[in-house]
Amino acid sequence: MNKPLPLWMRPWVRITFAVVVLIFLGAAAGGLYLTQTVPEQPIQFPHNFHVGSGIPCMYCHPGAQWGPTAGLPTTQKCLGCHQQVEKRTPEIEKLLNYAANGQSIPWVPVAIQPDFVQFNHRPHVAAGVECATCHGDLTKMTVAEPQRGQNMGWCLECHQKQGPEKWERLSDCALCHY
Amino acid sequence: MAEEQYPEKWGMVIDQDICTGCQACVTACSMENNIPFTGEEEVAYGRGMHWLRIQRYWEGEYPEVSPTHTPMMCQQCGHAPCEPVCPVFATVHSESESINLQVYNRCIGTRYCANNCPYIARSFNWFDYEVPAPMNYYLNPSVTVRRRGVMEKCTFCVQRIYAGQETAKKEGRALRDGDVVPACAQACPVDAIIFGDLTDPNSRVSQAARSERGYTQLEELGTAPRVTYLKGGGTYGG
Numbered sequence: 001m002n003k004p005l006p007l008w009m010r011p012w013v014r015i016t017f018a019v020v021v022l023i024f025l026g027a028a029a030g031g032l033y034l035t036q037t038v039p040e041q042p043i044q045f046p047h048n049f050h051v052g053s054g055i056p057c058m059y060c061h062p063g064a065q066w067g068p069t070a071g072l073p074t075t076q077k078c079l080g081c082h083q084q085v086e087k088r089t090p091e092i093e094k095l096l097n098y099a100a101n102g103q104s105i106p107w108v109p110v111a112i113q114p115d116f117v118q119f120n121h122r123p124h125v126a127a128g129v130e131c132a133t134c135h136g137d138l139t140k141m142t143v144a145e146p147q148r149g150q151n152m153g154w155c156l157e158c159h160q161k162q163g164p165e166k167w168e169r170l171s172d173c174a175l176c177h178y
Numbered sequence: 179m180a181e182e183q184y185p186e187k188w189g190m191v192i193d194q195d196i197c198t199g200c201q202a203c204v205t206a207c208s209m210e211n212n213i214p215f216t217g218e219e220e221v222a223y224g225r226g227m228h229w230l231r232i233q234r235y236w237e238g239e240y241p242e243v244s245p246t247h248t249p250m251m252c253q254q255c256g257h258a259p260c261e262p263v264c265p266v267f268a269t270v271h272s273e274s275e276s277i278n279l280q281v282y283n284r285c286i287g288t289r290y291c292a293n294n295c296p297y298i299a300r301s302f303n304w305f306d307y308e309v310p311a312p313m314n315y316y317l318n319p320s321v322t323v324r325r326r327g328v329m330e331k332c333t334f335c336v337q338r339i340y341a342g343q344e345t346a347k348k349e350g351r352a353l354r355d356g357d358v359v360p361a362c363a364q365a366c367p368v369d370a371i372i373f374g375d376l377t378d379p380n381s382r383v384s385q386a387a388r389s390e391r392g393y394t395q396l397e398e399l400g401t402a403p404r405v406t407y408l409k410g411g412g413t414y415g416g
Contacts, residue, residue, distance in 0.1 A: 066348065116283040116322045118337070122344065169274040173281045178321065178336045 038145050039108045043094050047138040057131045057138070064121035064131070072107040075099045110144040111135055117176050127162075186256060186404055187276035188334050189376035190363075191386040192249055194409040197370040199232050199247035206365030207251075210335060212321050214307035227301040229332040230362055248407070249362070249371070252299040252332035253395060254278050256402030260291035260300070268329070277334050277404070287327035296396050297403075300331040334373070334404075335360035355381040376404070 007013055051057070058064060063071035075098050082092060098105050111134070113119050124134075132138065136147050159170035169175065207213065207230040216227050230251040236243050254277045260269050261278065268284040269291050271277075292300035306326045309317065317323060320337040324330050335358075342358035355374050363371040374383030386392075391408040 114283075118320065118322075118340075120340075120344065122348065126347075172272050172274050172279075173270055173284075174272050174275065174277075174279045174333070174336050175340075177281050177283060178279075178333055178340075 036146060036148065038143055039110060041108055041143045042098075042106050043091050044142055045091070046142045047144060048141060051138045058125075064125050066122055068118075068120040068122070070121050072109065073105075075104055078105070110146050111150075113150070118178060119176065129158075133158075185276055186376045186402075188254070188339065188358075188404065189374065189383050189387060190254075190334070190360075190405045191372040191383050191389075191392070192405060192407050193370040193372075193386070194246060194248060194407055195391070196368045197232075197247045197249065198368060199234060199245065200367065201232060202365045202367055203249055203362035203371060204228060204230050204232060206361040207332070209316055210318055210321070210338075210361035211333070212317050212323050213301075213330075214303070214309065215313075216307055220304070220307075225302070225304045227303070227307075227330075229299075229301065229330070246409070248395075250297060250299065250395070251362075251405070252278060252295075252334075253297055253401065253403030253405045254332075254334055256404065257400060259294045259296060259399075259401060263290040263294045264288075265290070275336065275339060277336065278331075279336070280329060280331055280333065282322050282324050282328050282330065285328045287329065289329060291329055296399055296401065300329055303328050303330065335362075355383075 050060075060073040060077060061070035063069050075095065078095050079099055082095060085092075095105070134147065134150070136145060138144065155176070156171065160167060162170055208215070208228070211229060213227050213229060216225055220226060230249060233248040233250050235246050235248070237246060238244055256276070258269075258271065258278050261271055264270075265288060266284055266286050268281045268286070270279050270281065272279050287302070289302055292298075292302060303324050303326050318337075320341070338360055339358050343353055346353045346357055353375070355378065358373065360371075360373050363369075363373045372383045372386050374381040376384055376387065378384060386408065387406040389408055391410045392406045393409065394403045394406055397403070
């Protein structure tokens with residue numbers, strides 16, 4: 001008589017195990033993918049064109065100079081230029097529709113931090129950090145894309161480079177968490 | 179010297195001789211710091227949440243009684259008993275601001291810190307407390323809304339400290355006395371709570387803290403509290 005195979009060598013056990021592992025890996029990969037995808041925006045705003053034509057970031061996101069949030073442009077801000085610009089594309093038509101109905105554009109924020117992180121743009125801009133350092137090279141994007149690895153280690157890596165005399169303050173937990 | 183070992187910066191002075199126990203500071207603190215309202219039943223279980231409470235003591239025999247009110251909050255000890263017991267370093271000492279911090283996203287809710295606090299200043303989120311409908315518009319965006327299983331306590335309104343420093347930096351000047359006012363001090367109708375920088379000998383809080391009426395709570399424990407209470411007991415510094 002053949003001795004029965006041990007449990008871990010039976011084909012059905014191995015196949016079931018492989019399928020379960022594959023399902024978990026697939027779920028993990030899908031979850032990671034979902035956090036890194038570009039969210040659907042109401043208007044496919046071409047950052048590459050606007051930044052490429054020399055408009056400073058702070059023209060549309062002026063809050064970064066004086067406050068915590070950079071802000072997303074209002075319909076009126078867009079119209080400030082697009083009333084003068086003759087060109088009509090389907091995307092600009094959408095903007096004019098919002099303006100005609102007196103609505104604001106429901107932009108979807110892309111660069112977001114968790115609720116327990118208190119980020120302030122102003123000191124970073126004042127310290128001369130380029131927008132592209134954290135938000136990526138917008139000359140290569142249409143709508144803004146989330147940047148990978150914006151975690152605490154990444155914050156502290158840059159804070160540590162600011163010198164030992166600033167490190168005491170820049171490594172303080174309460175600087176960002178309160 | 180204690181001062182050398184535990185450098186102090188932010189401090190508070192509470193004048194018990196003029197405090198009327200009106201609870202305005204308690205309300206202001208709850209609103210500023212998104213402290214949930216736990217409700218009657220939870221308070222009965224000892225799960226009420228306050229960062230600041232008013233302890234009332236009666237003195238004398240009826241009918242000759244008079245109350246004294248002691249607003250009690252985290253004393254921001256220089257030598258804090260809560261800090262060394264935290265297994266995950268969620269309550270740490272801020273070296274730059276010299277206050278005790280509670281890092282909510284690090285806290286795992288062991289409650290060792292609250293058990294080791296001689297002032298009973300900490301409160302624990304036993305549950306996720308619902309904020310009823312119109313009140314959710316009051317939530318302060320500058321303060322994290324804590325979730326279940328997290329310890330919390332008075333932070334000396336650290337969000338206001340940073341906001342004050344930000345304003346000063348934006349205007350290109352040094353921080354002035356009175357730039358940083360925590361919610362309790364702002365709400366106090368008789369100005370019994372004074373807040374400021376203890377390193378500046380001319381600040382209002384430093385002058386008040388040098389008063390002869392001053393004492394600190396449980397100072398025999400050697401916790402080096404940053405909150406000075408003023409109580410003359412009718413003698414006013416005699």
